[in-house]
Amino acid sequence: MRNPDSTDTCELERDYSVRAVERVCLILNQLQESVDGITLNEVAQTTGLPKSSAFRYLWTLENHRYVERGTDGNVFRLGLGFVGMQSRHLEILRERARPSLDYLRDEFGETASLGILDGDHVIHIDIVESRRGVRLAAARGERVPVHSTALGKSIAARLPDDRVRDLVKQTGLVKRTSNTIDTIDEFFEELAKVRRSGYAIDDREHEEDGRSVAAPLLGTHLPAALSVSGPSSRFTLADAKRVARTLMDLASGITTNPVAGAQRMETPG
CATH class of the missing domain: 3.30.450.40 (GAF domain)
Incomplete structure (x- = not known):
């Protein structure tokens, strides 16, 4: 017999995964459309995330070289991971x-x-x-x-x-x-x-x-x-x-x- 709580947890995890992917796509689309780069505030506004969460997304993408930061640390651009x-x-x-x-x-x-x-x-x-x-x-x-x-x-x-x-x-x-x-x-x-x-x-x-x-x-x-x-x-x-x-x-x-x-x-x- 299934544990309802377990089923609910799985559904929540799947839902969260989809939303996470959608947010990554929103960020990458925004980066691709911008010549000058985007700021953390702009990412937060686009994704609807708090700035702390938006920064974690950008930090993860930066670690995988899909995003790079300007020298002032405030502007983000597409990185070499896409080469x-x-x-x-x-x-x-x-x-x-x-x-x-x-x-x-x-x-x-x-x-x-x-x-x-x-x-x-x-x-x-x-x-x-x-x-x-x-x-x-x-x-x-x-x-x-x-x-x-x-x-x-x-x-x-x-x-x-x-x-x-x-x-x-x-x-x-x-x-x-x-x-x-x-x-x-x-x-x-x-x-x-x-x-x-x-x-x-x-x-x-x-x-x-x-x-x-x-x-x-x-x-x-x-x-x-x-x-x-x-x-x-x-x-x-x-x-x-x-x-x-x-x-x-x-x-x-x-x-x-x-x-x-x-x-x-x-x-x-």
Whole structure:
């Protein structure tokens, strides 16, 4: 014979589990919709939980890397735990960017790269190397700083200022060459230029003999960019600025949205 109290307890546990999952989903949806991050108060209001309970949810999600906190401890954003879940999006991105990388390499004779922000660095997720004997090359999977690379600067220019400050605080502005930007004020001035022009240039800031230009991908929610890089002795500033227009055109046409991608393909010209 069943113990009624036991049955009631099981029902309560099941009900609580469902409500807990719903609250987690509410929090994650809220995080995904916010560019600047959300506060504990906003989470409490959305879930209807007391702030102490809302904090426990966020703390647990943070421990599993699904949530990360800003340096002031008051703003929460989606964390790196979701990177693996975006693997299909990354594969789609690689597939759709590859023809552009091939075109850039063949058109300008220099190495073309696709990079994405991964935590506090940019990772090269695809590279098409120059066919020239002397070239500026990087390895697929290589992680590079945000502040000293064209890829990093073009991606950072699309982020909120507080997010950029968080990145810089985590990594520092390491002086890689005599040209590397190493103060936060200079970095924000540089990002303002990138926002105005639509592209970023690494003028011997990451490597003494390297120069690159990059443009952000505008058709995807992923923080990604395309770049063209070469030895500074051959790939001049004038060359980089000339490449920038083609780079921006190609970068704006790459999307991870199948519907948008199909619409672009059907659009003449």
